[in-house]
Amino acid sequence: MIRSRADGTAQGRLRMALVSPKGPLYRHRGGIFRKSLRAAPLTLTTLAALIPPEIEADVRIYDEGIEDLPETLEADLIGMTVITGTAPRAYELAARYRAAGSVVILGGPHITLQPEEAAQHADAIVTGYAEYTWPQLLRDYVRGALQARYDMAPDFDLTRPEALPFPRRELLQRRGYKTLNTFEATRGCIHTCDFCVVPSAWGNGPYQKPVAHVVDDIRRMGARRLIFYDLNLIANTRYAQELFEALIPLKVQWFGLATTLLGDRMIELMARSGCRGLLIGFESLSRDALAGVDKGFNRPDRYEDLVRRLHAHRILINGTFVLGSDVDTESAFDELKDFVLSTGIDLPRFAVLTPFPGTPLFRQMEQEDRILTRDWSLYDGQHVVFQPARMSPETLLAGHERIWREVYSARGILRRTAARLRDNLALYPLVLGANMGYRFYANNLSRFYSCMGGAA
Ligand code: B12
Ligand code: SF4
Missing domain, CATH: 3.20.20.70 (Aldolase class I)
Known part of the structure; x- marks a missing residue:
């Protein structure tokens, strides 16, 4: 079942959380990636920058490699980036957040390579690069028409201005990284x-x-x-x-x-x-x-x-x-x-x-x-x-x-x-x-x- 807001359309400001789940090695507590080895990833800052301008959103970024996640995320929509090593953690978090009423979107390399598996854990999945599909997904969500799956188009290109916003690095916890x-x-x-x-x-x-x-x-x-x-x-x-x-x-x-x-x-x-x-x-x-x-x-x-x-x-x-x-x-x-x-x-x-x-x-x-x-x-x-x-x-x-x-x-x-x-x-x-x-x-x-x- 695809869920969006109760009345079918999103109203007011959209509360959005973008999450990078921890893996066994890259985690805040007890991990082995010291700060000297951590440079800020571009995934979530890029997704934040791709939110269409007409959608008023309060966005927060959580990187579980450098910080603990709060018990609950007060978010209407949660986007999670998933590599293979973090997939089990992502699915666990997705279940928890969906049970709490958030709409969960999964994307990233593992989701792209294992879409059928991933689809069981999300309200929608995004495969491949998301410069065009993520804004489309958000527009669909806001008008109550979220699809279950968004695939990268074969003619994807990275030269058009709409695919080239500057990453929103100001949303990152500066202290967690050696460099932004x-x-x-x-x-x-x-x-x-x-x-x-x-x-x-x-x-x-x-x-x-x-x-x-x-x-x-x-x-x-x-x-x-x-x-x-x-x-x-x-x-x-x-x-x-x-x-x-x-x-x-x-x-x-x-x-x-x-x-x-x-x-x-x-x-x-x-x-x-x-x-x-x-x-x-x-x-x-x-x-x-x-x-x-x-x-x-x-x-x-x-x-x-x-x-x-x-x-x-x-x-x-x-x-x-x-x-x-x-x-x-x-x-x-x-x-x-x-x-x-x-x-x-x-x-x-x-x-x-x-x-x-x-x-x-x-x-x-x-x-x-x-x-x-x-x-x-x-x-x-x-x-x-x-x-x-x-x-x-x-x-x-x-x-x-x-x-x-x-x-x-x-x-x-x-x-x-x-x-x-x-x-x-x-x-x-x-x-x-x-x-x-x-x-x-x-x-x-x-x-x-x-x-x-x-x-x-
Ligand atoms: C930075 C980076 C790291 C950082 C931080 C990673 C993190 N936060 O998890 C560090 C150094 C810690 C790291 C470590 C590792 N990494 Co690394 N890393 C990268 C790297 C170089 C850049 C990622 C990036 O910022 N890309 C730029 C952004 C814009 O692109 P993107 O992430 O692909 O996102 C786009 C799409 O994929 C999509 N998308 C992605 N997520 C989502 C989510 C949603 C909701 C949506 C809508 C769309 C979407 O939209 C984005 C825009 O198009 C990539 C290689 C690469 N260049 O992509 C490898 C990569 C992600 N890493 C990889 C691996 C294997 C590892 C390690 C296991 C290596 C190791 N043995 O130590 C560890 C594991 C870390 C962990 N999380 O447990 C693999 C993943 C393969 C896989 N199937 O799992 C990659 C692809 C490298 C490769 N050549 O294979 N990594
Ligand atoms: S396909 Fe390209 S990025 Fe992957 S290992 Fe070979 S040379 Fe490196």
Whole structure:
């Protein structure tokens, strides 16, 4: 049943709450994302900005990663953003709020990938990017005509002015985040890695905001140091060049995400535009493992050279790796640890291979009967939810924890980052701060572990 206000239409000011539920690791109390690792997400501030101007609304944002939720939410309409690891919590909250009379709308990557499941827990669901559907949903709600489902249109684009309000960052609890200066220029990615939710949830895109709009957003925030959340900033070379050229006069320092496909000219331009750090998905040192997940464009034999070239331009590296591929044996942990320590990756991060529902990897594992649990709260990249091919789930979990601890031991941090004291002294406090944040993360991981080996 679709509910709206008692008389069928909304009257007076709309009381709206936008909620980001907690996951096992990202939570206010007892979580392991320290403030030094938390930059403000753009999801709820973007949704708040998309409320049509003719709808008078009092909006509050609640991020359960940084604060406790009040017992009750005095809201007519509640929008919740859901990733896989937060889905069970989102459904629990949705049931509570619906019972209390609020209308609950769910959206986000997990809802997009599992719409039938999600629909059972909401008054309406929104799949895909919501720049056009969310305003339409709100208008429908106000006139008492809420639909059960709103899907992103195939011709979605991010260039029209109505899709480009500036995120309402003033609604966030400033104290909870290391920075509010997070931005996005593009969405989506041109690649199709089997384990990644991005191509499955949102298609390949990339969708691009006009560069002038991105620059305006940065200027109005007065940002000097900022983060781009784009999944792959260099997906479209021409757009990337235009963006980076436009950043040069701003004299900002920026951090973002890119693939390993970085040529010298691009690196040089990025450095000139203020790039000081990149998150790069190296994923594995094995070509077979990469080919197995459709990420064959990564060339492990070139990783060391890439790290050297980025460091030569004083660009720090947040390198991400995935453990548990079908070619990984127990020796993979030590090989990876040695690689990370010897190349001096500034901030390495390790995830357990996770077949997120809705991805090709999930379908493959399901066909092979290797999914060990459908408790989505364990789908956070730090638990083992599938049967690995060449080791036990327990070995994978233990090896994953060990590598985190070893590369973030005092000695590990020093060995990886010592060279930055010589060649990037100005950013060393930042490197050290982030390393200490991840050291805390590494030392606390075991508190959260559960491994589903043999459970299914
Ligand atoms: C910021 C961020 C974080 C932050 C904060 C996350 C939070 N508050 O939960 C931190 C660093 C803490 C984080 C951690 C993790 N993250 Co994260 N994160 C992101 C990131 C980079 C940006 C999100 C963002 O602001 N996007 C910009 C906004 C505008 O886009 P959007 O969120 O997609 O929202 C749009 C639509 O999806 C839709 N929409 C979304 N929600 C809703 C809700 C409603 C009601 C409606 C109508 C519409 C709607 O409308 C918006 C406008 O179009 C995304 C990748 C990305 N670029 O999207 C990953 C991403 C969300 N993270 C992901 C993951 C896996 C994780 C971790 C598990 C990683 C890890 N192992 O540590 C943890 C888990 C954290 C947790 N919550 O428990 C995955 C989610 C995959 C999945 N199926 O679960 C993503 C998609 C990255 C990826 N490449 O796979 N993350
Ligand atoms: S390159 Fe990165 S963002 Fe793009 S599909 Fe692969 S894992 Fe996902």
